[in-house]
Amino acid sequence: MEGDPRLPVPVTAFGPLHLLAIRVHRLVNTGRCREGIEAADAYLAIARQCGDHRTEHFLLQGKMYANLYMGRYREGAELADRLLRAHRAAGSALGEAKTLCDLAQFDVLRSRYVDGMRNLARAAVLLDVAHPGRDRRISALCSFAEAATAAEMYEIASATYEHLSEATNAFDLVHATTLLYWGLRLNHIGRHDEGATRLRRCVAITRPHVEERPDDVRAAAMLALALAKLGDLIPAEKLAREAIMPLRTAENYQPARMAHLALGLVLRAQGALVEARRELVAARELCAFGGRPDEKPIIRYELARTARETEDSQSARDLFEAVEGQTRELWRVRLQRLAMLRQARQQEEAEAARAHAEREVLRDPLTGLGNRRRFDLLLDRIDTGHLAAPLVLLLVDVDHFKAVNDAYSHSVGDRALREVAHILRAHCRTEDVPVRYAGDEFTVFLRGDLTVGREVAERIRAAVAGSNIIPGVNLTVSVGLAALTDGLTGETLFRQADERLYAAKFSGRNTTAF
Numbered sequence: 100m101e102g103d104p105r106l107p108v109p110v111t112a113f114g115p116l117h118l119l120a121i122r123v124h125r126l127v128n129t130g131r132c133r134e135g136i137e138a139a140d141a142y143l144a145i146a147r148q149c150g151d152h153r154t155e156h157f158l159l160q161g162k163m164y165a166n167l168y169m170g171r172y173r174e175g176a177e178l179a180d181r182l183l184r185a186h187r188a189a190g191s192a193l194g195e196a197k198t199l200c201d202l203a204q205f206d207v208l209r210s211r212y213v214d215g216m217r218n219l220a221r222a223a224v225l226l227d228v229a230h231p232g233r234d235r236r237i238s239a240l241c242s243f244a245e246a247a248t249a250a251e252m253y254e255i256a257s258a259t260y261e262h263l264s265e266a267t268n269a270f271d272l273v274h275a276t277t278l279l280y281w282g283l284r285l286n287h288i289g290r291h292d293e294g295a296t297r298l299r300r301c302v303a304i305t306r307p308h309v310e311e312r313p314d315d316v317r318a319a320a321m322l323a324l325a326l327a328k329l330g331d332l333i334p335a336e337k338l339a340r341e342a343i344m345p346l347r348t349a350e351n352y353q354p355a356r357m358a359h360l361a362l363g364l365v366l367r368a369q370g371a372l373v374e375a376r377r378e379l380v381a382a383r384e385l386c387a388f389g390g391r392p393d394e395k396p397i398i399r400y401e402l403a404r405t406a407r408e409t410e411d412s413q414s415a416r417d418l419f420e421a422v423e424g425q426t427r428e429l430w431r432v433r434l435q436r437l438a439m440l441r442q443a444r445q446q447e448e449a450e451a452a453r454a455h456a457e458r459e460v461l462r463d464p465l466t467g468l469g470n471r472r473r474f475d476l477l478l479d480r481i482d483t484g485h486l487a488a489p490l491v492l493l494l495v496d497v498d499h500f501k502a503v504n505d506a507y508s509h510s511v512g513d514r515a516l517r518e519v520a521h522i523l524r525a526h527c528r529t530e531d532v533p534v535r536y537a538g539d540e541f542t543v544f545l546r547g548d549l550t551v552g553r554e555v556a557e558r559i560r561a562a563v564a565g566s567n568i569i570p571g572v573n574l575t576v577s578v579g580l581a582a583l584t585d586g587l588t589g590e591t592l593f594r595q596a597d598e599r600l601y602a603a604k605f606s607g608r609n610t611t612a613f
Contacts, residue, residue, distance in 0.1 A: 120157035132165040170389045176205040190529040193235045196225035200242035207249045220443035224451050251393050251433045253281035275304040287400045287426050301325040316342040320354040323361035336365045352388040372409040466520035469534035478589030490583040491552030492592050493543040494600040498575045498608040500539035518568040526559050549582040556611045575609035
């Protein structure tokens with residue numbers, strides 16, 4: 100692949116082996132999580148052997164989601180940490196935001212709410228900035244909504260899904276699920292009108308979907324539960340009874356819980372209390388196969404209410420009052436999480452503003468590169484050991500730049516400097532730092548050894564020489580470079596690179612010296 104650029108197959112933006120990652124995600128999304136993990140492990144070895152890092156990333160992501168759906172939160176969080184480090188190293192803000200949301204979801208499911216709210220706040224600040232890549236932004240927003248849902252922050256999740264609906268209707272049913280559980284919880288704390296409003300919105304989304312696709316028993320179970328709580332018992336019972344067995348057979352446990360819960364509510368309203376309790380117990384037992392944090396308290400509440408109606412005793416009333424009090428307390432804790440997120444977001448926004456101000460202080464206004472102050476700070480980091488080998492310092496000087504200014508004006512000279520800066524950025528990775536040192540002199544702090552430094556220096560020199568920055572003028576640069584070695588100070592490293600830059604100048608310019 101490295102020798103001949105002409106490949107026998109087209110290479111997509113997702114990596115040449117992306118179909119392997121698609122298969123893993125398809126297995127996971129259809130509930131075959133163990134198969135998905137096994138396939139991911141096998142395909143990871145192939146992707147690494149081929150050097151297909153993009154596919155490797157998506158395979159790790161698929162494996163992470165499999166662990167999430169299987170309730171293996173520690174293993175999933177470890178994979179999320181790996182993905183987060185990779186995104187940060189690559190400078191992918193949307194990738195970082197999405198993975199922060201995934202990590203926040205694992206934090207919430209492990210009751211690490213402070214970490215979860217901080218990660219979600221960081222993601223929110225990143226998502227507030229405009230980014231190219233519509234599909235990647237949609238994916239990140241979806242993860243944001245899912246993390247908010249896991250934390251039972253229905254307001255935030257619903258607002259995010261409504262924002263997503265402006266771009267695609269792919270998340271309508273997920274939004275309906277959020278509205279459904281939000282409505283149930285509001286009903287349980289006595290806010291019946293608000294709860295009914297959410298439930299009716301859920302029905303408005305799910306009913307057309309079920310009418311169009313009557314074989315979609317997952318949507319049917321959702322519609323059944325909303326209708327049952329709204330008191331529309333006959334269609335709710337029919338939908339729930341028809342959905343339960345197909346869902347249980349397919350091991351789609353979340354909608355199966357919805358169907359059992361819906362049927363239990365219908366039977367209780369009809370006075371069949373023993374049968375109603377049986378359905379509610381079935382829903383509770385299916386919670387052993389994972390599920391949302393808010394499902395257990397919802398089912399527990401309905402069981403306690405059914406017990407009170409079945410046995411009008413003091414113990415049954417006491418039980419219901421205890422569960423009702425616990426339900427209100429859980430709602431209060433939920434509101435605390437919303438306040439935690441608001442506070443965390445304010446802190447992240449303040450930190451982002453401070454970091455932006457610091458970057459502006461260290462930025463050259465003409466070229467957008469680092470300025471002399473940034474250069475001095477990087478030399479200090481070398482002296483304090485915070486910036487260590489492998490590191491190569493490149494000094495890049497525009498040849499005969501004074502003559503360009505004198506012949507074509509300073510505005511043309513400024514344009515030339517901006518174009519040279521653009522070329523430097525184009526040949527730098529995320530971990531490399533290009534700086535405008537002074538006037539027409541630039542430096543690059545390049546991560547790598549001297550071999551890498553020579554290759555990059557020569558590419559920069561050739562790119563400038565081959566460009567048409569000033570029509571009719573053959574603009575060139577000379578480059579000197581030196582590698583950081585043990586015991587070398589920042590000043591000595593700079594002096595060595597400067598000496599080699601002068602050697603390049605005296606050897607005829609438009610060359611590199613090392």
